[in-house]
Amino acid sequence: MSNPILPRRTVFRGALLAAAAAFNPVGRSWASETRPGFISPPPLDGQLLLDDAARTAAAEDYGHIVHHRPWAVLVPGSVNDIVKMVRFARSHGLRIAGSSALGDSHSTQGQAQVAAGIVIDMSALSTLHSIDATSAWVDAGVQWLQLLNATVLQGKSPPTLTDYLELSIGGTLSVGGIGGQAFRSGLQVDNVLELEVVTGRGDLVRCSPTSHKMLFDSVRGGLGQFGIIVRARIRLVAVPSHARTYTALYNSLPAFLADQKSLTDDGRFDYVEGSVVTAADGSRSFQLETVRYFDPRAPPDDAALLAGLAFQPGTARATDTSYFDFVNRLAPLVAFLKAQGLWSLPHPWLNVFVPQARAATFVQYVLDNTPPEEIGEDPVLLYAFRPSRLTAPFVRVPLGSHAFLFSLLRTANPGTPGNVAALLAKNQLFLDKLKQLGGKAYPISSGPRTPAEWRQHFGVRWPWFAIAKRAFDPDNVLTPGQGIFA
Numbered sequence: 001m002s003n004p005i006l007p008r009r010t011v012f013r014g015a016l017l018a019a020a021a022a023f024n025p026v027g028r029s030w031a032s033e034t035r036p037g038f039i040s041p042p043p044l045d046g047q048l049l050l051d052d053a054a055r056t057a058a059a060e061d062y063g064h065i066v067h068h069r070p071w072a073v074l075v076p077g078s079v080n081d082i083v084k085m086v087r088f089a090r091s092h093g094l095r096i097a098g099s100s101a102l103g104d105s106h107s108t109q110g111q112a113q114v115a116a117g118i119v120i121d122m123s124a125l126s127t128l129h130s131i132d133a134t135s136a137w138v139d140a141g142v143q144w145l146q147l148l149n150a151t152v153l154q155g156k157s158p159p160t161l162t163d164y165l166e167l168s169i170g171g172t173l174s175v176g177g178i179g180g181q182a183f184r185s186g187l188q189v190d191n192v193l194e195l196e197v198v199t200g201r202g203d204l205v206r207c208s209p210t211s212h213k214m215l216f217d218s219v220r221g222g223l224g225q226f227g228i229i230v231r232a233r234i235r236l237v238a239v240p241s242h243a244r245t246y247t248a249l250y251n252s253l254p255a256f257l258a259d260q261k262s263l264t265d266d267g268r269f270d271y272v273e274g275s276v277v278t279a280a281d282g283s284r285s286f287q288l289e290t291v292r293y294f295d296p297r298a299p300p301d302d303a304a305l306l307a308g309l310a311f312q313p314g315t316a317r318a319t320d321t322s323y324f325d326f327v328n329r330l331a332p333l334v335a336f337l338k339a340q341g342l343w344s345l346p347h348p349w350l351n352v353f354v355p356q357a358r359a360a361t362f363v364q365y366v367l368d369n370t371p372p373e374e375i376g377e378d379p380v381l382l383y384a385f386r387p388s389r390l391t392a393p394f395v396r397v398p399l400g401s402h403a404f405l406f407s408l409l410r411t412a413n414p415g416t417p418g419n420v421a422a423l424l425a426k427n428q429l430f431l432d433k434l435k436q437l438g439g440k441a442y443p444i445s446s447g448p449r450t451p452a453e454w455r456q457h458f459g460v461r462w463p464w465f466a467i468a469k470r471a472f473d474p475d476n477v478l479t480p481g482q483g484i485f486a
């Protein structure tokens with residue numbers, strides 16, 4: 001552990017603003033110097049920022065819809081800083097949450113924000129501590145891309161990756177982390193071997209399936225309610241150097257869904273995703289996207305891999321890339337979106353898990369109620385996974401052997417309040433329909449926002465969720481931006 005690899009960011013050390021900042025527990029206000037009646041936070045290795053720019057940045061995320069300003073931003077210089085500030089928050093009735101990066105959280109509805117509390121900029125702790133044959137021990141502020149850059153040199157990779165890799169390990173482990181490998185390997189939360197967590201009590205605890213299991217199970221997909229993940233041991237698997245991506249188009253939604261389901265059963269591909277594609281004339285088709293990893297000395301057999309699939313003849317394409325370029329395939333698109341200013345427009349996203357038996361009904365309902373101009377060229381993901389591969393109790397998915405991820409990854413353009421409100425209202429309409437059909441929201445975007453909606457979301461798991469909250473965060477200090485506890 002003492003030999004860190006590739007720190008992502010230089011952390012300011014020494015008690016800078018922290019020494020001067022002070023909190024008035026009666027007047028509930030902060031000052032940048034000590035005054036009578038004010039209490040100084042504990043001395044820190046990092047910084048506690050009170051300036052306008054830092055607080056404004058902490059009230060921003062990828063959604064650009066919700067803006068809750070905190071009182072302070074902790075840029076931790078050590079794990080101990082997080083322990084101290086969680087304890088400080090707890091003893092003074094303040095609320096606190098981790099955020100993957102100041103102003104760059106990928107939440108879309110303020111889930112990492114804290115109105116009148118403290119936001120922890122987790123990107124300040126982003127060291128890869130060690131990588132061995134089967135796992136990597138990393139800070140929670142590490143991005144998946146950073147980890148992959150180091151492991152791919154050794155022919156290793158986390159088994160499941162999100163489509164976009166510049167998400168933080170702590171952030172995706174708090175929500176789930178799904179990708180095209182999930183049908184085989186489960187979510188990212190199913191591929192973590194050990195966690196180090198600062199609970200809402202301010203205790204630093206190492207947990208795993210064999211030690212403090214209740215905390216381990218609660219925190220994986222626990223939406224930041226039980227602890228701040230500070231370090232994680234991520235499972236690694238051997239991966240071949242290359243990837244062959246196959247795409248093919250379907251006109252029939254039922255045929256597309258049926259092939260997706262059978263591909264997640266027969267395992268001929270290493271990755272299965274798909275999307276809804278809208279042509280210039282408004283017509284829609286369904287694009288299968290599957291991948292087989294390979295060593296160039298033994299290329300895949302295309303005919304065998306595509307045999308029996310019901311796509312439209314003549315639409316299949318195959319493209320070879322390195323494994324790394326495949327998993328990092330969104331990087332050029334993201335650079336383009338940022339250059340065009342589209343990244344900074346509002347994103348009223350909808351991400352849901354649909355039971356296989358109702359997938360055709362739900363997807364058709366959404367498409368019938370989504371005119372082409374409402375989605376433009378934004379991605380609409382639709383792919384199968386197997387809930388039996390999932391192990392984290394608080395990641396709620398539909399019952400049944402198969403389910404589908406369905407995502408409307410919308411950019412509101414124009415990003416006017418009226419347009420955003422209309423798209424959010426649409427999301428609510430779709431969520432209501434989803435509920436009737438036995439689906440679950442993937443709570444990274446529109447989804448449950450009130451305690452009552454969250455109770456419904458967790459269903460039979462709610463009592464367990466509430467017990468875990470009382471055990472690990474009895475004073476409700478952590479992560480208010482999810483809206484789970486009043």
Ligand SMILES: Cc1cc2nc3c(=O)[nH]c(=O)nc-3n(C[C@H](O)[C@H](O)[C@H](O)COP(=O)(O)OP(=O)(O)OC[C@H]3O[C@@H](n4cnc5c(N)ncnc54)[C@H](O)[C@@H]3O)c2cc1C
Pocket residue numbers: 062097098099100101104105106107108111112113122140141161162163164167168169170171172174175176177178179223224227228229230444479481482
């Ligand atoms: C372009 C893009 C592509 C995406 N692709 C995928 C995808 O393919 N698959 C997928 O599953 N998701 C995907 N997501 C969604 C992503 O998983 C969520 O946004 C998730 O919240 C992770 O983002 P983050 O690391 O920025 O975490 P944040 O948004 O900062 O945090 C998410 C939640 O976790 C809490 N949190 C953050 N860090 C910690 C920590 N260390 N300990 C405890 N709680 C913490 C926050 O308070 C917040 O409540 C994508 C998002 C974007 C914007």
